Amino acid sequence: MMMGENDILSAEQYYETNNEATPLLLRAPDPPYKMVKNIGISQQALVVDTTGSKMSSANKFPQYMAGVSATLGAMAAGMVLGWTSAAGKNGIDLAKEYNIPLTADEFSWIGSLVTLGAAAICVPIGILSDLIGRKTAMLLLVIPFTIGWLFIIMAKSILMFYVGRFVTGLSGGAFCVTAPMYTAEISESSIRGTLGSYFQLMLVIGILLSYGLGPAINMYNLSLISAVVPVVFFCVFIFMPETPIYYLRKGNRDAAKASLLRLRGSHYNVEPELQALEESLMEEQRKKTSLAQALRTKAARKGLVIAFGLMFFQQLSGINAIIFYAGSIFESANKSISVNVSTLIVGIIQVIAVFLSTLVVDKLGRRILLFVSIVVMLVTTFFLGTYFYLQRQTSVDVTHIGWLPLLCVCVFIFLFSVGFGPIPWLMIGELFSSTTKGISGSSACFFNWLMAFVVTKYYSSLELAAGTYTCFWLFSAICAIGSVFVLVLVPETKGKTLEEIQHELGGQSSSNEADKA
Structure with a gap:
């Protein structure tokens, strides 16, 4: 049966009309199974037996x-x-x-x-x-x-x-x-x-x-x-494999199932997750009229504000200036450190920090890492600005604290790479529904690279006009605003399904939260 644009059927009616078995998620469970409370997509076990033992978990x-x-x-x-x-x-x-x-x-x-x-x-x-x-x-x-x-x-x-x-x-x-x-x-x-x-x-x-x-x-x-x-x-x-969500959006359920089996393991029961994905997409289709209207929803608007804000603070936090000055700062702090060696040290610090971020981001959460990251960046850029001011605008001898800018550079790069480096890119994949993810995520990326161009091309001109110390104090002020932005607007997405995140952005409580209440 072909559904017209204005035909709205419940999930049960849809499967009855098409002579298909009602999915497990929509039926009362038959022994020996019972449904798990708080069903969500991509959980390790959506179905358990009556003894409470889990079925095979996903690989x-x-x-x-x-x-x-x-x-x-x-x-x-x-x-x-x-x-x-x-x-x-x-x-x-x-x-x-x-x-x-x-x-x-x-x-x-x-x-x-x-x-x-x-x-x-x-x-x-x-x-x-x-x-x-x-x-x-x-x-x-x-x-x-x-x-x-x-x-x-x-x-x-x-x-x-x-x-x-x-x-x-x-x-x-x-x-x-x-x-x-x-x-x-x-x-x-x-x-x-x-x-x-x-x-x-x-x-x-x-x-x-x-x-x-x-x-x-x-x-x-x-x-x-x-x-x-x-x-x-x-x-x-x-x-x-291609993503199962893409296949489902194209109406190819068999391919979506095959993709999930490859991603979760052949011994894992993918049906509950697949049916939950279908339900989510069907719900989107019921509400969907056009991309323009989808982008006007509260969840989409808030997602865009958060994504654009994270990209703005990522690029204007001073990371490009820090890396630009890393060679000269390392060299001035220790004459035996060449520019080549200093850039290598910067690269190693970045890799170690981002690797640590991969280990803790699902344990500590996105929000706390972002906040700690930008607060430390605020402090280090303020100290760098103060150091350059004392060095170039006063007669104060700063040679005895030559270790300070070196320490600030290392700490800044480390904390940036733990928080504001990887997490904004990660959250692009989490903040938007599958309907708006393509255009919204790409728009946020466009904004990020545009800001990167502005900083890369025109930072030197600003530094010549206002002084190095002014630039770093400006970065510190931007980080201060960014810390407030994280506290007020950025949600914690750790452990939440993509559907739960959309509910939260739209001002609705997720199914998990409702069940806990």
């Missing part, structure tokens, strides 16, 4: 495998971001190797065009992933990635560098949308935070690879290695 290893495979694209994006670290000051080493004269302004464009490329693809890739699937869209990104690196490898002019950097940025930015979306839709709620954090972990690993390889090999060979990483991603990720 998490396939979910981890799929999550790591998907975020290999983030590692490729990280190598794009870290590539310029090997180019020397103002690109002097790059210019010599390729025999292409570069001015400081031209090199700044080589660095910042990546962020423009990333911003340009964010909205289109969200739409494309809804049309052809998350997996297919991610696999197709290997094509522009390869083309972009070929432009850089074979560059004969500045224009070829510009094109190559823009296209590789475009591909890297697309992974910032699709990878969190994919991991959020394949994972159980108990490990969704960990899998979501893998994106930032693989991103900083890619940056660290560029930092580590840069001093050891020339730019040409670094570009060749960077071009291989997307191909490795393709060879691994092609064997991973």
Whole structure:
């Protein structure tokens, strides 16, 4: 039976009309089973027997495998971001190797065009992933990635560098949308935070690879290695399943079931989870009239405010300035530390911190990590601003506290990488319904990369006009506002299903909360 646009049937009527068995979630349970209270998607056991013993729990290893495979694209994006670290000051080493004269302004464009490329693809890739699937869209990104690196490898002019950097940025930015979306839709709620954090972990690993390889090999060979990483991603990720939610939205229940079986294990009963997903999507269809109206719902509006706010504070917290000054700060604190070694130290700190974040984000929660992260960032940027003020605007001798800026840099990078680095990307996959996730998540990513371009391109001008100390005090003030933003607006999503998060954003109590009341 075909349902008209205005036909509204209850779930029971739908299955009766189509001569199908009513799903377990909609029937009174028959012995020897009883329904578990607080049913939600992606729980380890939705059905138990009358003795209280659990049936076979889901296998998490396939979910981890799929999550790591998907975020290999983030590692490729990280190598794009870290590539310029090997180019020397103002690109002097790059210019010599390729025999292409570069001015400081031209090199700044080589660095910042990546962020423009990333911003340009964010909205289109969200739409494309809804049309052809998350997996297919991610696999197709290997094509522009390869083309972009070929432009850089074979560059004969500045224009070829510009094109190559823009296209590789475009591909890297697309992974910032699709990878969190994919991991959020394949994972159980108990490990969704960990899998979501893998994106930032693989991103900083890619940056660290560029930092580590840069001093050891020339730019040409670094570009060749960077071009291989997307191909490795393709060879691994092609064997991973598409998300079950995408298949259900396309009306392919068998494919969705097969996907869940691959992600949860063949011995796990996926029917309750599959039926819960169907019910959620059917409810969306009943309420859905258009994307524009869906975006006007309270949950969608609040999700956008939170996502845009997190991206704003992430980029304007001072992270780019801290990394920009890391080399000179390390060197001034300890003359034996070269710029290459200092950038390597920064990369190692980032990887260790993000790895720790993957271990605790599902235990401590998103909100507490965000708050602690931004408060510490507030303090460290304030101290950095004070240090630079005393050093450059007064006659105070600060050589006896040369360890202070070094400590501030390390602590800032560590706490940023634990909280405000990975968690905003993770929460993009959690804050939006499947109806609005593509356009909303990609819009937040567009805003993030746009802010990254502004900071990357124009920070030096602001620093020259207002002074380094003013910039860091400004970052400290922004972090202060961000801490209030986290306390007032950001919800805790740890351990909650995607449906429960939508209910909370919409001002409704979730089923779990209602049952606990």
